[in-house]
Amino acid sequence: MGSGPSFPIVPMTRDKIILITGANSGLGYEIGKWSAMMGATVILACRSESKTKEAIVKMNQEFQAEKSKEISRLSENTTLALEFMHLDLASFESVTNFCEAFKKSGRKLHVLFCNAGMAFIPYQKTADGIEMLLQVNYLSHFVMIAKLLGVMQQSGPDCRILLMSSGAHKAVTLDLKTMNYSGPPDDFPSFNYYGRSKLYQIMQTAALGRRISGSNVTINSIHPGIVDTAIWRGWDTGIKKCLLCCMQCSGVAKSAFQGAKCSIDLTVNPKHAGVNGLYWVDCKIVTPSSDARNKQKQEELWETTLELVRPYLTEEEMKRINIEIK
Template sequence: MGARASFPMVTLTKNRIIVVTGANTGIGYEIAKHCAFMGATVILACRSEARARNAMERMQQEYESEVITAHGENNRLAIEFMHVDLSSFKSVVTFCDEFKKTGRQLHVLFCNAGLGMAPYSVTVDGLELILQANYLGHFLMIAKLLDVMKRSGPDCRILLTASSAHSAARRIDISTMNFTGNERDYSQIVYYGRSKAYQIMQAITMTSRLKGSNISVNSFHPGLVATEFGRYINNSCLKCCVKCICGCGCARTPIQGATCGIDLAVNPDYSGVSGHYWIDCRITEPKSCVRNEETQIAVWRESFKFLKDYLTEDEINAMEGK
């Protein structure tokens, strides 16, 4: 058996700005917490302000008990809340505009928030919920903030929380990327898997377009983690399976699930390493359904079509590496 995956405890400065979506719970919480423990300024980009502020209080308490007690330090964490609802393109645009107004740089954009296998639902933008909340909302955020990252100095990183569930995508059909069929034909597993497949493909496609830039893009699989992942599942058999796995101790803890993500966010050895899919802090080959270059390009182009009303020509050109 190999050594357990881990991340280095490096020293970050408050000038190192990290945005983590969905940072109020689960692996997002652990990613944000440990990056802040190392000294970075971390912005918790969440939908619920109340939950985010409760998470920030908990982080500070844990910092005081785990770090200050051990090392005698007496600093407050540099953690902040900013509102964003990834199921609303308008909300994502507002978030990006508000961030730009601060004049800050952006060094790590951690696209972590997302829904698990949820029943079919349509967003305010008329799109299938999982597609927008897990993939397109983050795609728009990346496009809107890419120019800021390009001007933020060396070693900027975009990280995407994907999943081995991308294997459920099987054959990816662009014409059904946004589900519009009969609700009875909607598969939670397939469309969740597709959303994660799109993220893995995005990391690969963006890397080829940003070659030679200061920005790296990677995706990772956290494993099956005992979090709120299954709270929206309405399939009784599937829900029972998830509960059994979590209940018998087979699922990972949030920090175990977050370890690879934290490593990708802070490890200096990964500067410039881009376009990969990671599991347990190791580069791993994703399933064949996401490795086809024609499919990658088709998904990439289709993604822009969904967002055409929200992206400027300059933002599109930046994403294309022009």
């Protein structure tokens, strides 16, 4: 399976349900494909139906190619159990509709992989009045987790929430006063706000991890490395384009498959059952930045986040996510 840390092939049945946001490309595509190739049902929660349907066709083609290599223990099914569900993380209404539709289906939920993300974009405000990176990368996933935690708590042992974070969190510090950018659009420090959104995810991992500790649900976050995916599409001019070319040519940038290995391992490997509240790089537990580890700051972020998302959660959902720390 290529160099570097890897993952085992874990046979799963179709009643194992794995939900991945942004699974139509890049890292999410690989996590979804490999989980489905091991037998699970994978729900691709994405904003573009046509792109996702294309991805499903390609995943099935790649499944046939992998099977012909006779990699042992891949699913014996003829096609993969892959399903598109519409989700636009730039809209709390879309997140709410998505979660309602999922709950209505009566299905269990064993893995919720919050993978979708954006980077390197100019200032944009969502219809909900929130800076785009904050809402898409962090707040909407937070709302999804709050809405689907009840389903996961009823889905049997070893249910996992995984957050695709980034080493970019190290470039920033926590500043809650400027969490929702309100300065001049032209001065928007896009990379800083990307790093912030990823810092919030690691801090959420610790804060929610404390609250759900000892239950059937765990939460962990991951840095995949520098990975050659569409997320770099903003780097298409000048010095950034040169840097990107260098990263691609020198081998600094991993392929999507290489970058997804740790995430696939955390999704499927039974040895990670019960592991909770941690940050992972290359299949190893790693210490994040000092702000990310600061318990007081984690709790301040937790309270601020709850205030921001309160209008989009029911009282029951608020209570469930804000469990008293034991």
